[in-house]
Amino acid sequence: MKNNYFIPFYSKYDLTFHSGKGSWLYDDNGNPYLDFISGIAVNTLGHCHPALVETIQKQSNTLINISNYFWNDTVLNLAKRLRDLSNLDQVFFCNSGTEANEAVIKIARKYGTQIAPNKNKILYMKNSFHGRTMGSLSITGQEKYQKNFRPLLENVQEVIFNDLASVREQMNDSVAAIILEPIQGESGVIPATESFIKGIQQLCNQYHALLIFDEVQCGMGRSGKLFAHQYFDVKPDLLSIAKGLGGGFPIGAVIASKRAVNCIEAGDHGSTFGGNPLACACGLTILEQLINKDLLSDVPAKSTYFITKLKRLQETYPMIEEVRGKGLLIGMQMKHSSKEIIRKCMEQKLLLAGSSNETIRILPPLTVSEEEIDLAIDRIETVLTKF
Incomplete structure (x- = not known):
């Protein structure tokens, strides 16, 4: 068991990731996961952004x-x-x-x-x-x-x-x-x-x-x-x-x-x-x-696009109590336990984070595309239809 090596401060999912690029993580079998946790709001530019990789390589040589x-x-x-x-x-x-x-x-x-x-x-x-x-x-x-x-x-x-x-x-x-x-x-x-x-x-x-x-x-x-x-x-x-x-x-x-x-x-x-x-x-x-590079100026439009789509889901699926947030820090509060929905989304290869008040935190990288947002919405809806 992997847990035997660690002090049990964390409750981990049984997933092992080996690489990432942009909004995507790849597990040990090469399966792609849409990562809307972003290291818990850490990976501003997604995974392995070329500018950040170049910076680390250049600075580590100096x-x-x-x-x-x-x-x-x-x-x-x-x-x-x-x-x-x-x-x-x-x-x-x-x-x-x-x-x-x-x-x-x-x-x-x-x-x-x-x-x-x-x-x-x-x-x-x-x-x-x-x-x-x-x-x-x-x-x-x-x-x-x-x-x-x-x-x-x-x-x-x-x-x-x-x-x-x-x-x-x-x-x-x-x-x-x-x-x-x-x-x-x-x-x-x-x-x-x-x-x-x-x-x-x-x-x-x-x-x-x-x-x-x-x-x-x-x-x-x-x-x-x-x-x-x-x-x-x-x-x-x-x-x-x-x-x-x-x-x-x-x-x-x-x-x-x-x-x-x-x-x-x-x-x-x-x-x-x-x-x-x-x-x-x-x-x-x-x-x-x-x-x-003006990445910041794109965030409000991406936020509006994402939140609008989530609120449309709310109209169809009353288990969504509220959608709220600013920018790409978005919360989807559920009427019942959010943990099962997060787990089912993971089975659909979409990674989301939990928080208090039965709220699902959605934290894509700021580089996320509209196509990736659409894909996340489709995967969330696939899960909601099963409830």
Whole structure:
């Protein structure tokens, strides 16, 4: 059994993949699967995109890792690009979204205690997901992930997503920061409302708290904008990104306002592999494809095309309760268990992801074609007819 080699942190399907190209994965028998999981919103350009393959080959012949004691043009160029595109000020590189969120927790705590000794509370959203390390888990609003690992961080408080009154009730001078996902991914692809986001920003301004957006899943073009918070015309103090930034190569980042990080000193945090030239070269290639090659501008049209087709399915198959999302982060909420539908779609060689609230997450690469969307719709309908 393959599982005998691994600590059982994952529940795996009995599929082994050996290669991939674009929106497709190929198993050990050569069977093609339409991959609408994309490494869980990671493979921005699909599998083995020529530009990313060329970047990895070229950069690995020059520099892979040098440590953070020294400068490197690749790292500098990615930091400058992210700073300019986000309209923020400074960047920290790490290896994953969870690591980025660990960094924002520490930044928020130090920021707050520079203002007042007891200004260290962090408010987070019910049903949020920010990671599985002890810090990020402490601000993840899902008991199923937290229950076996207490005690967690102190001075964190859960509030209700899209309910400004619940945030107001907890807001006071002890709050150092509020963290939220502009689109909750793991909890069923639930977008924040504009009034909620604007209200949160006003509260943060009023109480001199940091506004933190976790865009690990919904950022890097996935929503149809480079950063999902750009739908709301607000500016965070801290922005955590990862997943799609490397297109499959591990990289995470925190982008910060000067206000948030003026208190930070050398040694407050770090990451051995964070900001290595190979990862940063991948990040530059992703941005080149999204911005310079204009891939990002295609996402809204693809989203409208896909969501329209899914809503037509909903009209025919009442087991679909709701279709929602932004860009190519799409949720199809079912009235009954989504697990069986996901499994049956896998038998049709279509890969989809699960999430909470009986919602199926649909996460194709941003390079997906209309023909591939049509094929996915056909395979989903084939499954639905059997229910």
